[in-house]
Amino acid sequence: MSPKPYPPGNYPVIVVGSGPGALQTSYCLSRLGVEHAVISVEPGPGGMFRRFPNFDRLISWTKPFAPAKPGTRDYIRYDMNSLIGDTAAHNALVRPYMDDVSYFPSRSAMQKGLRDFAQKGKVKVRYGCDWEGTRKTKEGFKVTTSDGVYGAKLLVFAVGVTKPWIPSYIPGIKLATHYADLLPASKYSGKRVFIVGKRNSAFEVANGLLTRASQLILASPSPLKVSLDVAHPESARVVYLQPYEDAVLGGGHLVLDATITKIARGRNGFRVTTSGTTRPGDLIFDVDEVIATTGFEAPLRDLAKLGVSLFGQKSLPAQTNFWESSTVPGIYFAGSITQGSAGLNKYGRQSNSGVVHGFRHNARVLARHIATTHYGYKPRRRLIAPEDVTSFLLSEASRSPEIWNQKSYLARVLAFEDNGEVVDQWFQPLANFVDSAGPPAVAITIETDPTGTIRPALYVRRLGNVEEHILDPNILSDFETDDHQAKVSSLLKGLVD
């Protein structure tokens, strides 16, 4: 057996975690020549997917067959779960484990895909090494672990949003079983089950118990938000909505807009008291089981004491556009914690940074940002011929996985230099582009407008001022039409003539 990698000592960067965010970050840092150590308390790769979702199937798809060939860049858009490598052999690694049951992979398929990515991409992790504490030093940071003390100039925390969160303001909530501690489904057979929450984890549990529970009651104060209506994947996904259809058609299950005012032990189980929100009135339910699907928070240990500002129910760190703590420079974040960096948040739609298909791209951008700003990495200068600029931008809008997976959040950027050269600046957080001073440049992304229509969005910087131009949609999402070409050319007049 080979010795554990990364013994305690000093490293330029330490990455904490071994879920998809950590693996993607380490993979990219290595290829950019940034030395680092990766430590994780877990016994193997996978992060949260080692335990969740409870009912096995993920809610992000990996399409076994898609309009693009597996292993290519274009395929990444259709495979929301695999991490991203720089060769075909490191891509689409969840696909081989897909079955004919669903295009949502099983947890085991996801875990195997991540394991293969780590193996093929030579991502090493010191497993079983628990991050216990953190302090600042002159040179950077000291990290105390179960294996010893590490020193580093920069830290990257990719520890997920994994600590069960209980809303302490609900009297009696501690009597409920948290989603993280759910009993085997068979234990709910014939039971009347009350579920606190109406988000994806609530419906995942309800859907999983349809063949078990005698009645399911789901309740939370605000009305159900369905992904179809709000065009966002973090709202309740269609795949889990059978309990809702049952409730709507009078099948017996209930989906309520109500505040839970009290949970108490009852004669044969629990008594849950609720107060209606969208419809007034109190209701009392005597049930056998109460399940709290109230979410998770980021397990950031002592970082708040170090000065890292945390916010919200998920205790997310306040972050810059490049996912650095906005209060403690040198501490970066990767993985689902990056949802704390809001971006433009257009029309109130959040980024996809809370899920793998979004944050895998953030990790690639983060690694490059760390390499260029701290370790002198100089990206290869890629020029785009001036006459190809318009078609390049529209091709990216039509098929870039980075843009399609992180709409209105990441953008492809081209800079126009004084000598007439056009330089590809790869991907940036859109919020960084629109708020940064700099030479004339253009950024392209796509956005979902208030009606749910997907449109290309072009941001043009001239004389330090950035203008926003939302382009026409196309029913086939083909933005390489003559009309789009003409429009973009006119918007870039004076920059590429």
Place this chain on the structure above:
Amino acid sequence: MAKGTEVVNQISGIGLFADLSHSQLEGVAHTFEEESFPEGHRILRQGFGGSSFHIILDGEVSVQVGGQERRRFARGDFFGEISILLGEAPSADIVVAVGPLRSLTLGGPKLQEFLTAHPVVMYRMLQAEARRVHDTTQWQS
């Protein structure tokens, strides 16, 4: 949704929500998202569409036109409603002056539904708008 009792207490101290019951405040905590922005971050951008409605929980923002500060907003103040109500891009930049700024945010398309479901909040908002217009008029005279 922001954090438990803490956020319900924080919301209850905000003038806009002064007339709401405890369960309605919980509903607000579930409807709004809590966000955090670093100092210097532009939250609303002049000429950019799709902005949200914000209520400040912590920190201060500067309202800027052409880089010149026109006024500041602090805890309990709200911004972003004008461009949503008018269906136009903001005519000013809103930049975090004292951060990190924590705000409760609601996407523009959801503001009408929220206000019509909570007429007492709408009335409080009208009062605040009237005060702003009044202050501006006094300042100009």
